[in-house]
Amino acid sequence: MHEALEKxxxxxxxxxxxxxxxxxxxxxxxxxxxxxxxxxALVFSSCYVANDATLATLGSKLPDCVILSDSLNHASMxxxxxxxxxxxxxxxxxxxxxLEAKLASLPLHVPKIIAFESVYSMCGSIGPIEKICDLAxxxxxxxxxxxxxAVGMYGPTGAGVAEHLDWEAHANGKPRGTIMDRIxxxxxxxxxxxxxxxGYIAGSAKFVxxxxxxxxxxxxxxxLPPATMAGARASIEYQMAYDGDRRLQQLHTRAxxxxxxxxxxPVIPNPSHIIPILVGNAALAKQASDLLLRxxxxxxxxxxxxxxxVGQERLRVTPTPGHTKELREKLVTALDEIWTRLxxxxxxxWAAEGGFIGVGEEGNVQEPLWTDKLxxxxxxxxxxxxxxxxxxxxxxxxxxxxxHNTNRVMDVSx
Amino acid sequence: MHEALEKxxxxxxxxxxxxxxxxxxxxxxxxxxxxxxxxxALVFSSCYVANDATLATLGSKLPDCVILSDSLNHASMxxxxxxxxxxxxxxxxxxxxxLEAKLASLPLHVPKIIAFESVYSMCGSIGPIEKICDLAxxxxxxxxxxxxxAVGMYGPTGAGVAEHLDWEAHANGKPRGTIMDRIxxxxxxxxxxxxxxxGYIAGSAKFVxxxxxxxxxxxxxxxLPPATMAGARASIEYQMAYDGDRRLQQLHTRAxxxxxxxxxxPVIPNPSHIIPILVGNAALAKQASDLLLRxxxxxxxxxxxxxxxVGQERLRVTPTPGHTKELREKLVTALDEIWTRLxxxxxxxWAAEGGFIGVGEEGNVQEPLWTDKLxxxxxxxxxxxxxxxxxxxxxxxxxxxxxHNTNRVMDVSx
Numbered sequence: 001m002h003e004a005l006e007k008x009x010x011x012x013x014x015x016x017x018x019x020x021x022x023x024x025x026x027x028x029x030x031x032x033x034x035x036x037x038x039x040x041a042l043v044f045s046s047c048y049v050a051n052d053a054t055l056a057t058l059g060s061k062l063p064d065c066v067i068l069s070d071s072l073n074h075a076s077m078x079x080x081x082x083x084x085x086x087x088x089x090x091x092x093x094x095x096x097x098x099l100e101a102k103l104a105s106l107p108l109h110v111p112k113i114i115a116f117e118s119v120y121s122m123c124g125s126i127g128p129i130e131k132i133c134d135l136a137x138x139x140x141x142x143x144x145x146x147x148x149x150a151v152g153m154y155g156p157t158g159a160g161v162a163e164h165l166d167w168e169a170h171a172n173g174k175p176r177g178t179i180m181d182r183i184x185x186x187x188x189x190x191x192x193x194x195x196x197x198x199g200y201i202a203g204s205a206k207f208v209x210x211x212x213x214x215x216x217x218x219x220x221x222x223x224l225p226p227a228t229m230a231g232a233r234a235s236i237e238y239q240m241a242y243d244g245d246r247r248l249q250q251l252h253t254r255a256x257x258x259x260x261x262x263x264x265x266p267v268i269p270n271p272s273h274i275i276p277i278l279v280g281n282a283a284l285a286k287q288a289s290d291l292l293l294r295x296x297x298x299x300x301x302x303x304x305x306x307x308x309x310v311g312q313e314r315l316r317v318t319p320t321p322g323h324t325k326e327l328r329e330k331l332v333t334a335l336d337e338i339w340t341r342l343x344x345x346x347x348x349x350w351a352a353e354g355g356f357i358g359v360g361e362e363g364n365v366q367e368p369l370w371t372d373k374l375x376x377x378x379x380x381x382x383x384x385x386x387x388x389x390x391x392x393x394x395x396x397x398x399x400x401x402x403x404h405n406t407n408r409v410m411d412v413s414x
Numbered sequence: 415m416h417e418a419l420e421k422x423x424x425x426x427x428x429x430x431x432x433x434x435x436x437x438x439x440x441x442x443x444x445x446x447x448x449x450x451x452x453x454x455a456l457v458f459s460s461c462y463v464a465n466d467a468t469l470a471t472l473g474s475k476l477p478d479c480v481i482l483s484d485s486l487n488h489a490s491m492x493x494x495x496x497x498x499x500x501x502x503x504x505x506x507x508x509x510x511x512x513l514e515a516k517l518a519s520l521p522l523h524v525p526k527i528i529a530f531e532s533v534y535s536m537c538g539s540i541g542p543i544e545k546i547c548d549l550a551x552x553x554x555x556x557x558x559x560x561x562x563x564a565v566g567m568y569g570p571t572g573a574g575v576a577e578h579l580d581w582e583a584h585a586n587g588k589p590r591g592t593i594m595d596r597i598x599x600x601x602x603x604x605x606x607x608x609x610x611x612x613g614y615i616a617g618s619a620k621f622v623x624x625x626x627x628x629x630x631x632x633x634x635x636x637x638l639p640p641a642t643m644a645g646a647r648a649s650i651e652y653q654m655a656y657d658g659d660r661r662l663q664q665l666h667t668r669a670x671x672x673x674x675x676x677x678x679x680p681v682i683p684n685p686s687h688i689i690p691i692l693v694g695n696a697a698l699a700k701q702a703s704d705l706l707l708r709x710x711x712x713x714x715x716x717x718x719x720x721x722x723x724v725g726q727e728r729l730r731v732t733p734t735p736g737h738t739k740e741l742r743e744k745l746v747t748a749l750d751e752i753w754t755r756l757x758x759x760x761x762x763x764w765a766a767e768g769g770f771i772g773v774g775e776e777g778n779v780q781e782p783l784w785t786d787k788l789x790x791x792x793x794x795x796x797x798x799x800x801x802x803x804x805x806x807x808x809x810x811x812x813x814x815x816x817x818h819n820t821n822r823v824m825d826v827s828x
Contacts, residue, residue: 001419001424002416002419002420005415005416005419005641006416009609010415010609010610010642010645010646010649011604011605011608011609011610011611012605012611013605013609014605017715018715019713019715045459045460045462045463045611046459046463046635046636047635048459048463048630048631048634048635049459049460049462049463049635052631074634075630075633075634076630076634076635078630079497079630079631082497083493083496083497189636190425191425191426191427191428191636192636194425195423195424195425195427196424196425196639197425197426197459197636197637197638197639197642216462216489216490216492216493217462217466217493219489220462220488220489220490221460221461221462221463221490222460222603222605222606222611223611224611225610225611225639225642227419227641228424228611228639228642231424232424235424299433301431301432301433
């Protein structure tokens with residue numbers, strides 16, 4: 001990024017069509033197409049703009065089209081659908097039966113788009129991608145999958161949950177016939193896991209050309225800075241070649257969830273890296289967040305209405321590969337103390353009242369996407385035990401192994 | 415920018431409301447508010463997003479509001495108005511009589527917003543800012559002024575055309591009661607003159623807070639990278655303190671326009687730094703652009719329908735402070751040769767057929783915004799003549815003086 005900044009300057013100098021097109025954009029888009037095994041990709045100012053511009057353009061250009069939208073979809077998708085001016089049908093979050101009923105209610109000749117996400121950021125739930133692809137085929141719908149909270153964090157090359165679901169296949173190249181291959185349109189971000197800024201779509205060459213040619217949100221705006229695009233590409237390629245950061249993140253996630261559960265602090269269960277800690281009251285969630293910052297120097301944002309329903313207010317924690325055992329313990333201890341100080345309901349209290357959201361709901365108890373097998377937990381545990389590490393030290397020993405590998409890879413790539 | 419990149423990393427790490435707020439955003443917004451002498455400012459991913467999000471939010475939240483929009487407004491403003499879902503009335507480009515007739519047709523109690531630009535990028539015309547402010551006061555309308563093609567290039571501190579119009583007042587601080595002070599909402603870009611990427615709005619604290627709180631395009635998207643915001647701020651501050659780049663750009667603009675006119679090549683007259691060269695035919699404009707690149711290694715984009723009306727196709731040239739006499743001569747010679755090779759109509763041929771757009775139209779022959787007086791042409795010419803420079807060398811001597819000053823300033827600031 002320093003080199004690109006020095007050589008190409010602070011900005012791209014124009015829009016993609018008027019003097020802002022450059023090799024960094026071309027290379028980044030080629031990398032993104034390779035990542036998702038699509039023909040083509042297109043970079044936008046942000047994934048907010050990518051979602052908004054793409055759904056608005058698609059929805060307005062497909063005559064009489066209907067967009068079926070998951071009820072927990074991100075604001076950018078909701079805006080895009082609204083801006084398309086076309087008909088929208090909202091289906092219940094991750095509810096394939098409800099989606100099917102709604103698809104079945106539409107005439108066969110009507111163009112349909114199913115818009116959904118892979119990881120839902122506020123609850124950490126995972127979209128039923130394969131089942132949605134089945135329905136899309138059965139009812140002739142296009143699939144639009146937002147992988148914003150998954151790219152760089154799931155799959156053997158970091159392409160997201162769709163790739164993750166066929167791990168073995170994608171670990172040995174990206175063959176046809178996979179779940180990933182059945183998605184028509186991917187969107188993702190260059191921020192979050194990739195650490196930069198910007199967003200993109202990936203799909204067939206014809207589809208990407210259509211959006212390139214028709215979406216005002218792409219046409220009439222300056223290209224991202226060359227250094228940002230060079231940095232994003234380097235970041236994606238690093239994550240394509242090495243999955244150690246993803247393993248570290250997942251091991252920390254497991255550890256935090258286990259430690260919180262052990263202290264009777266209510267974690268809304270999910271199969272992802274997102275740790276939603278239920279508070280259930282807006283004022284308390286805000287107070288807990290404030291106390292964490294003031295007394296413990298820990299920044300965790302409270303998530304209140306309208307982002308989540310009233311009564312489901314929460315703190316949201318996302319472990320990174322860079323966290324450590326010490327930081328985890330500091331967080332869990334702080335939360336435990338605050339739960340006592342503010343008298344926030346514990347898991348056992350919720351249980352006495354009949355449980356809380358996401359617990360015991362049918363079909364909701366999903367295994368983590370990063371299974372023991374993918375994380376190599378069993379094999380490593382055996383080896384670590386054989387080396388004489390006591391039972392309660394195994395998680396840390398596993399983390400230490402991963403961190404050691406990551407440091408070695410980063411030394412090599414630096 | 416290198417320091418910010420090194421210290422704060424490639425990205426901001428989140429949205430403004432969730433972990434992506436930082437001192438770079440705060441400092442940049444303070445600088446922007448100072449630039450436009452407003453209470454507050456707010457940074458977006460781009461000015462496309464700023465215009466879209468702000469007009470959409472404003473138009474949808476002011477009950478029964480009507481937006482009066484100049485017919486040549488940028489696509490981002492057109493989208494914002496469309497997305498607001500409110501009533502839009504288009505008035506003829508820069509036509510205050512038409513605007514007044516449309517304002518007068520609306521009941522007094524209806525909230526009104528006049529949305530317009532200062533420099534229109536495709537023809538280089540300048541919005542009648544003062545007259546529009548008069549009408550806004552008379553009919554109780556808000557003024558929304560896009561200064562995207564003017565910030566960094568007009569005014570004693572680079573705040574744009576609104577500032578430029580009261581040069582003396584603003585050169586000595588930014589007093590109340592000026593034309594700039596009568597504008598309710600400014601929008602501008604951190605790309606173009608400031609060389610980075612991003613956009614912003616500036617206005618009253620209450621207005622900016624309203625957009626901050628309600629615009630999804632601001633709320634649900636990652637913050638610009640810290641290095642980009644630090645770079646943009648440094649660029650704005652440099653241009654606030656020094657007007658030599660602006661003077662150089664204008665002197666080159668004058669020279670190119672003079673040289674093209676001398677060769678009978680049709681320049682659509684305007685008072686700005688934009689040089690629209692009339693071709694009048696889409697195929698010829700494309701061919702001229704292709705020949706310029708292929709045979710002369712000069713990149714000038716053809717501007718065709720729908721960006722301009724059929725029959726008004728053009729090449730668009732924008733001199734920068736970094737151009738030189740040699741580059742200018744190369745361009746003008748190349749255009750002259752291409753005009754002959756492709757048999758494109760010359761100014762004298764247009765004149766024989768009754769003239770062309772922008773020529774001889776009533777009220778359209780405007781003096782350059784950067785007058786002889788502001789550029790110090792008369793005084794400098796006297797001094798240069800006194801130093802024995804011949805008449806035909808005066809423009810270059812003026813440019814050499816400005817370039818020398820600019821190099822000195824840049825050495826100091828480097």
